[in-house]
Amino acid sequence: MADPDITILKSGKVHGRIEQLMTPATELKDSTELGEFNLPDDKNDAIHVLVAKPHHVKILCAVVGIDDILRMNIDERDSVMHLKQAIKESIGFPFQWSELKLYVAKVNNAHWLRSDNPGVSKLKAGEISREIKRMMTDVAEMKGEHELSEFHFTQVEAGPSGRQLHVIVDLPAYSKAIARYART
Numbered sequence: 394m395a396d397p398d399i400t401i402l403k404s405g406k407v408h409g410r411i412e413q414l415m416t417p418a419t420e421l422k423d424s425t426e427l428g429e430f431n432l433p434d435d436k437n438d439a440i441h442v443l444v445a446k447p448h449h450v451k452i453l454c455a456v457v458g459i460d461d462i463l464r465m466n467i468d469e470r471d472s473v474m475h476l477k478q479a480i481k482e483s484i485g486f487p488f489q490w491s492e493l494k495l496y497v498a499k500v501n502n503a504h505w506l507r508s509d510n511p512g513v514s515k516l517k518a519g520e521i522s523r524e525i526k527r528m529m530t531d532v533a534e535m536k537g538e539h540e541l542s543e544f545h546f547t548q549v550e551a552g553p554s555g556r557q558l559h560v561i562v563d564l565p566a567y568s569k570a571i572a573r574y575a576r577t
Contacts, residue, residue, distance in 0.1 A: 450546045454480060455498065455506070456562040458519035462508060463562070469546065474537040476560075486568045494563040495535040496528055497544055505557035513558065528561060535560070 454463040465479050481490040498506040512522035546559055
């Protein structure tokens with residue numbers, strides 16, 4: 394059985410330009426078995442290209458003290474650490490990505506937080522409502538070493554839709570002060 398995360402673009406001798414090898418016609422189907430190919434065993438001038446397909450997800454983040462909702466496109470196989478790094482780059486404030494605290498934005502651990510929830514408006518203004526505070530617990534904190542797929546952002550029946558938020562981002566205190574200053 395073929396691995397759905399792997400695509401073989403082309404197998405053959407290297408001639409001229411390598412992009413000639415990468416065409417839609419040479420992409421294999423998920424059902425293609427590697428054994429169907431007579432790949433050379435010991436040829437030094439042969440190339441076999443295996444490419445892992447990215448599984449990108451759109452993660453919507455509400456940041457304490459920032460008016461905009463961040464839309465992060467990231468591979469679900471990346472870790473929370475990678476999401477923190479992407480958020481840090483997107484925000485542009487001077488802090489270390491490791492200082493961010495991310496929380497799964499689920500109301501009562503069941504439903505995704507909606508962007509029209511009154512607590513989200515307060516959150517954007519730098520205030521944390523009781524409902525949001527209940528989501529920001531040690532249990533709900535997304536630890537850096539965890540893979541994003543563990544949080545089920547992509548499940549069709551349970552995954553977030555347009556008005557649903559996935560992650561609450563808590564900035565370091567001094568960055569919250571910068572955000573507060575920027576709003577005035």
